[in-house]
Amino acid sequence: MMKRINYSPGVKAERNQLFLLAGGFLTIATALYWFAEAATVSTLFLGLAVFAFIGAVSYSTCGRAVFLLFALFSSFMGRVVSFVILIIMYFWTILIFGSLLRLVGMNKLERNFSRCRLRSSMFLDAPPTDMESFRRQS
Numbered sequence: 001m002m003k004r005i006n007y008s009p010g011v012k013a014e015r016n017q018l019f020l021l022a023g024g025f026l027t028i029a030t031a032l033y034w035f036a037e038a039a040t041v042s043t044l045f046l047g048l049a050v051f052a053f054i055g056a057v058s059y060s061t062c063g064r065a066v067f068l069l070f071a072l073f074s075s076f077m078g079r080v081v082s083f084v085i086l087i088i089m090y091f092w093t094i095l096i097f098g099s100l101l102r103l104v105g106m107n108k109l110e111r112n113f114s115r116c117r118l119r120s121s122m123f124l125d126a127p128p129t130d131m132e133s134f135r136r137q138s
Contacts, residue, residue: 015059029043
């Protein structure tokens, strides 16, 4: 279950979050321009910083709408990014665990397709299906 986002924390908290957001976007824009020399992307982040700063300064006219816009967008992006990260972690966990099992020679899914019609199971080391095995199950 995901954490619930408080969309109305109060006027002071919303203004503080908008100021913090403006400072964060300004830092990202400066770092991108200074280190990566990406003028277009840094201009985009600078525009977002100005937008958040205007929302924080003139909170009584447009600040609530700006806060809600950023909050809804960040909520959506958080769900998308967490889903993608979860898929990547699951993939790497299965890949690493499967590779380690293959390295030690353990392959429980090895199948013999040529003899699968003659036996009750496609697995090479399937237990026998005789009367004694049915008694052990019950």
